[in-house]
Amino acid sequence: MHWTDLNPQLFFAIQAVADVVLCAAVVFILGKVNRELKRRPAGIDAGSITELKRVIEDSQNATAALIGAMEESKKALRDISRSIDEKEARLRGLMETASARIDELDGAGAAAGEPRHDGGNDEVIRLARQGFTPAEIAGTLGLAEGEIRLILDLARRRSDSR
Known part of the structure; x- marks a missing residue:
């Protein structure tokens, strides 16, 4: 005999028994959880x-x-x-x-x-007037860029004071 040969009412009965067992298990678990929650004190414990x-x-x-x-x-x-x-x-x-x-x-x-005698200062000023940057002038003349900037700044101050 094969399970497909069983009566549909028997399947319904088996399903009903399984549902009842499942409901009983859910009620049992809810009861346990509820009891555990009631045992725990409300709020935060001293350790926390x-x-x-x-x-x-x-x-x-x-x-x-x-x-x-x-x-x-x-x-x-x-x-x-x-x-x-x-x-x-x-x-x-x-x-x-x-x-x-x-x-x-x-x-x-x-x-x-x-x-x-400017010691090359005229050359620095001439190159600056031609549009060269202090870095380019320093590279061309083999001087430090800071020295070039100082020469140009002093030349500007000298021309401003006259």
């Missing part, structure tokens, strides 16, 4: 509270350390900025002194009737 307090304290300590480090960084940046400002002022003073000294020497040389 202690752990949360420790985490909060650690966070506060880390935040305080971070703020301290940021304050130190701000102070260091202020010191660096102040140092840069002082060096810039010193360089400007040196440039003005050098420019004044050059003008003084130019005036003394012109008064004595001596021809003026």
